[in-house]
Amino acid sequence: MSPGGAGAKEAPKYSKKDFESDQDVRWCPGCGDYAILSAVQKTFPDLGVPKEDIVFVSGIGCSSRFPYYMNTYGFHTIHGRAPAIATGLKLARPELKVFVVTGDGDGLSIGGNHMLHVLRRNVGVTILLFNNRIYGLTKGQYSPTSELGKITKSTPMGSADRPINPLAFALGCGATFVARTVDRNIPHMEEMLRRAAHHKGGAFVEILQNCNVYNDLAWNVLYDKDSKLRNELRLEHGKPLLFGPPDERQAVVMEGVVPRVVPANAVSESALWVHDEKNVNAAKLLADLFAPEFPVPIGVLAAIDEPVYEDIMLEQERRAISERGPGDIAKLLTSGDTWKIS
Amino acid sequence: MSEIAAAVKGNGKSLKELDRAVVRFAGDSGDGMQLTGEQFTTESAWAGNDVATLPNFPAEIRAPAGTLFGVSSFQLQFGSQRVYTPGDRLDCLVAMNPAALKVHLRDLKPGGLLIVNTPAFDKRNLDKAGYAANPLDDVTLGERYRLHKVDMSGLTHEAIKDLPLNAKEKDRTKNFFALGLVSWIYTRPLEPTLEWIQKKFAKNRDVAAANARVLKAGHAYGETAEIFSEHYTVEAAEMTPGLYxxxxxxxxxxxxxxxxxxxxxxxxxxxxxxxxxxxxxxxxxxxxxxxxxxxxxxxxxxxxxxxxxxxxxxxxxxxxxxxxxxxxxxxxxxxxxxxxxxxxxxxxxxxxxxxxxxxxxxxxxxxxxxxxxxxxxxxxxxxxxxxxxxxxxxxxxxxxxxxxxxxxxxxxxxxxxxxxxxxxxxxxxDTLPAIDVEFRTEPEGFFPYLRDPATLSRPWVRPGTPALEHRIGGIEKQDVTGNISYDPENHDHMVRTRAEKVRRVAQEIPPITINGPATGDVLVVGWGSTYGAITAAVERAQSAGRSVASVHLRHLNPLPPDLGHVLREFRRVLVPEINSGQLVRVLRAEYLVDAVGFNRVRGLPLASDEIHDAIIQLLGSHA
CATH class of the missing domain: 3.40.50.970 (Thiamin diphosphate (ThDP)-binding fold, Pyr/PP domains)
Incomplete structure (x- = not known):
């Protein structure tokens, strides 16, 4: 079966090359976007979706150039509006497999309202949010995910606004699939892309991505080999929240309603926090964990089944037609109060 | 405008035949005036009249009762000939409270019919409307208008006193009393409203019964009470035969x-x-x-x-x-x-x-x-x-x-x-023109911005079509290929191409219909909802022998290809608009004609009288 409500058409056997367009890729050398593009193109042959049924929709920003490089259907639209465009597209063509590519500025600042509503409606689109904590295309202003006090061209004495956490935002909107991955962890990124693409309903993936020109190593906590070993918390359904080097394993546990980090050997097995993707409340706690106090979770925070927007809309249409027959304008025009003048 | 065509006798009361009448119902926004007006419209249409309506209500959903800004009204003109507008001056005003009287009385013609709901003229409502004294006590009101003071609230309660509804629910039906009364005055059939009441309140039989009874009570009141010495009938309009x-x-x-x-x-x-x-x-x-x-x-x-x-x-x-x-x-x-x-x-x-x-x-x-x-x-x-x-x-x-x-x-x-x-x-x-949409499916020779030579339109491709995968977006494109292009000459070419594509829509525009002679002194050019007011004003001037015509534009961009020629056949061009002069600027810029505007921006439709005055003035200024 093909994922995400895509049509029943059999997909041919594809290779990565089939998803590469003829356009020259124009991101800065060293940009994290290259790795994401490559991971997407590598994953897509496994989706089982004919490539003509795939549409990439984007807004404005570095990440939003993405559709030009995919040999699928693509629509590079206006700043922040990709989720709304994708909503209209899914209503018109629910059988298509639609991806939204966005960034921290496009998706959480100018397009924050649309992101909220596409997630709460549970529209069946896969949203890839490249988070580099900076505005790249406009040359280096702070973004809504930049840390407080960030010094940029527009904030020479440091930004005064507190950052938004994309995962907490998505969960707060009622997203039914929320995951985080990292541009420098290719196998994990591929796994998350596959999981997201197969989710029934709206899927939200935050990809921690490096802007080597304006905000290099913003995610060094997960890039530096030693730091990664100490701080990365891999979320796996049914597995306990354990992290750190083998000789210093640590556990995230709940003390009352507060998460705490404790040495793994100090906790009994029954007291471990076992990750459950169906537990959205637990996911909301996980979303807020971050270094240095806590490890940085990557993986699927939540994946739940909820009614899908376009399914409900189309079901209403089918019901209306089955109960009263297809619309007939001639009948409608002469329905109700009419009178004859001779 | 309601010229009396004839007076005939009817069940002891005189029956006057009018060719048209303008009626306005006005009351609090909670008084149901929109509903009353809509039902009266339906009744008039059933009677075979042509009708034009003007609902007018406050922006607030329920503005404070009794206040001037809480007044809601519904006006309609019905007639035995084509009716182009809801009318300028009123032949009949129904005022459910003092505020409605204060706001709307100025539009009633001298000698017009004024019906007021007397119990609403109490101290509290008079204060809210800003009346120092009860205007109904002023004898000049009755001299100026044909004033009918009716205790609508009291008669309504009396008609349904045995029904199990509370006082508030009963009071809410009084708009049907007004409707019944005005329906009688203008010989409107009650059937459509009675049917509507049964359907609308099918789930609440008492409310249905109350509304129906009050409607009939209002009708009967008009018929039997001594105060109405005449009623009116408006003959069916000459309209194209068919189903309406x-x-x-x-x-x-x-x-x-x-x-x-x-x-x-x-x-x-x-x-x-x-x-x-x-x-x-x-x-x-x-x-x-x-x-x-x-x-x-x-x-x-x-x-x-x-x-x-x-x-x-x-x-x-x-x-x-x-x-x-x-x-x-x-x-x-x-x-x-x-x-x-x-x-x-x-x-x-x-x-x-x-x-x-x-x-x-x-x-x-x-x-x-x-x-x-x-x-x-x-x-x-x-x-x-x-x-x-x-x-x-x-x-x-x-x-x-x-x-x-x-x-x-x-x-x-x-x-x-x-x-x-x-x-x-x-x-x-079936008589509407076809809408033929052909999605491109042929991959051979496909480009996203390949253009149809007649329309300059590019191909419409449905995602899901094999071998036509392509990308579009808001960045400037190279023509034909659709690839991103920052080339200066290409941008200039695309700017012109997008404009030319819109200009070619002129192919779809039929020749202009001129209401009147093809050449003359004044051409009135309008667009949108001023059609009725302009047509009525122009026809009035024409019937007085003036050399006036009108053109009403449906296509504002592109403009009809023959518009420039039509404009030049008239000595003056008048452009009435509910703005401070927008189309008139376009026409002056596009055709270098000395068109003049007639502009009122009051939130109301233009009145045909004022357009007529503007035509006469323009004729005079040239003569």
Missing amino acids: RAMTGNRALAWGLLAAAQRSKLPLVYGAYPITPASDILHELALHKRFRVRTVQAEDEIAAVTAAIGASFGGAIGVTGSSGPGIALKGEAIGLAVMAELPLVVFDIQRGGPSTGLPTKTEQADLMQALYGRNSESPVVVLAPATPGDCFYVAYEAVRIAAKYMVPVLVLSDGFLANGSEPWLIPDP
Whole structure:
């Protein structure tokens, strides 16, 4: 079966090359976007979706150039509006497999309202949010995910606004699939892309991505080999929240309603926090964990089944037609109060 | 205007035949005046009259009772000949309270019929309306008008005293007393209203019984009480034979879309954010899912238009609707549709502005916004319906043009058309022009911006079509290939091409219909909802032997190809508009004619009398 409500058409056997367009890729050398593009193109042959049924929709920003490089259907639209465009597209063509590519500025600042509503409606689109904590295309202003006090061209004495956490935002909107991955962890990124693409309903993936020109190593906590070993918390359904080097394993546990980090050997097995993707409340706690106090979770925070927007809309249409027959304008025009003048 | 054609005898009371009459019901916004007016309209249409209506209500849902700004009114003109407007001066005013009297009395003709609900003229209501003394006690009121003081509240309660409803519920039915009384005065049939009451209140028999009884009580009161010494009948109008229905502009826009969806065999996605006076289009379309119409109540105006654009990209008919403030928010996205060359239909139900302005009042001041209200060179097709029923054809035409030329089409309706109603000759949908949509499926020789030589339209490709995968977007494109291009000469070429594509829509415009001689002293040029007022004024001048004609533009961009020629056949050109002079600027710029405007921006339709005066003045100034 093909994922995400895509049509029943059999997909041919594809290779990565089939998803590469003829356009020259124009991101800065060293940009994290290259790795994401490559991971997407590598994953897509496994989706089982004919490539003509795939549409990439984007807004404005570095990440939003993405559709030009995919040999699928693509629509590079206006700043922040990709989720709304994708909503209209899914209503018109629910059988298509639609991806939204966005960034921290496009998706959480100018397009924050649309992101909220596409997630709460549970529209069946896969949203890839490249988070580099900076505005790249406009040359280096702070973004809504930049840390407080960030010094940029527009904030020479440091930004005064507190950052938004994309995962907490998505969960707060009622997203039914929320995951985080990292541009420098290719196998994990591929796994998350596959999981997201197969989710029934709206899927939200935050990809921690490096802007080597304006905000290099913003995610060094997960890039530096030693730091990664100490701080990365891999979320796996049914597995306990354990992290750190083998000789210093640590556990995230709940003390009352507060998460705490404790040495793994100090906790009994029954007291471990076992990750459950169906537990959205637990996911909301996980979303807020971050270094240095806590490890940085990557993986699927939540994946739940909820009614899908376009399914409900189309079901209403089918019901209306089955109960009263297809619309007939001639009948409608002469329905109700009419009178004859001779 | 209500000339008395004849006076005949009827059951002991005199019966006068009028050729037309203008009636206004006015009361508190909670008094049910809109409903009363709508029902009276239906009754008049049943009687075979032509009708034009003007609902007028406060922006507040329930403004404080008894206040001047809480007054709601519904005006209609009905006649035995074509009725073009809801009328300027009133033949009959029904005032349910002092505030309604204060606001509306100035519009009543001297000698006109004035019916007031006396118990509402108590100290509290008089204070709220700012009356120091009860105006009903002023003898000059009765000298100036044919005043009828009726205890509507008391008679209503008396008629239904045995029904198990509380006092408030009983009081709420008094608008039916007013309706029954006025129905008797103008010999309207009660049947349509009685039927409507049974249907509307099927679930609450007591309320149905009360309303029906009060309606009949009002009717009987007119017939038997001594105070009404005459009543009126208006003969059926000379109208084209056929089947008619009452049609409002908003419903007609919605139904025009349904007709287009059925004819094109395409699903239709309508994105909208609630806004007065456009919301009824969303409500109406949401009722008709059987036509494969999918409505999105979007999170904001921008999402509403972008959802429509996303649907168009997917091969459906994408439509959005709003009023002026919402159209301002949609501007950038409309530019995207211009650039991506996708079909898009945008309804602008104009209202008084700027900013929130007068949400429930009408205006024609968005013409410049429609033509130019986007960044850079961003041409779109602009159409405007002339009457409520015409909205049906214009909505259909907008879809047809958008799909054929792959271009956004803006439709400028307004609050007056949206809520106004007219008897509408039901068309045979098969006689509407075809909407032939051919999606490109052939990969051989395909380019996203390959153009049809006649229309300059690019191919419409549905995602899902094998071997035609391509990318479009808001960045400038190389013509034909659709590849991103920053080349200076290409940009200049594309700017001209997008403009030329819109200009070619002129191929779709039929020759101009001139109402009057093809050459003469004054040509009155209008657009949109002023059609009725202009036509009535021009015909009045013509019947007095003046050399006057009128032209009403449905296509505002591009303009009709023969318009320049028509303008030059007249010595003067007058352009009445409910704005401070927008079309008149376009005509002066486009054709170098010395056109003059007639402009009033009061939130109300123009009156035919004032247009007539402007015509006479212009004739005089030249003579």
